[in-house]
Amino acid sequence: MLDIAEVAQRSGLAPSALRFYEKKGLLSSNGRNGLRRTYEPEVLHRLALISCARRAGFSVAEIGRFLLAMPGxxxxxxxxxxxxxxxxxxxxxxxxxxxxxxxxxxxxxxxxxxxxxxxxxxxx
Structure with a gap:
């Protein structure tokens, strides 16, 4: 498990961005370690996708739809x-x-x- 500070440091994103993405449904924390949110290590892959999409001009709403998309x-x-x-x-x-x-x-x-x-x- 990674706490929010470690995820922020590894991803290069501010903790506030992580909380924002969680609020918008792009991420989910696994719980808390004291007062800090914790995440599975796989969250770093999702954040890499989100960051790449944001730099490419995708809106948060578009990213949310893409993350939930199924083949049909x-x-x-x-x-x-x-x-x-x-x-x-x-x-x-x-x-x-x-x-x-x-x-x-x-x-x-x-x-x-x-x-x-x-x-x-x-x-x-």
């Missing part, structure tokens, strides 16, 4: 497909930005943002 839940599966397509667009945009910044870091064009290659790399 076509509405949630459709939402997952839409979200996957949006993430593909985000990934492509971020790659263009990364590549253009890599180019600009060694470019000699003045100003850098007017470089034809920089502009080409940013174009969709």
């Amino acid at each position: 839940d076509t509405a949630v599966q459709q939402q997952m497909a839409v979200k996957a397509a949006a993430l593909d667009e985000d990934i492509a945009r971020l790659r263009r930005m990364r590549d253009s910044l890599d180019h600009a870091s060694t470019c000699t064009h003045e100003p850098l943002v007017e470089c034809p290659e920089f502009k080409r790399m940013l174009a969709p």
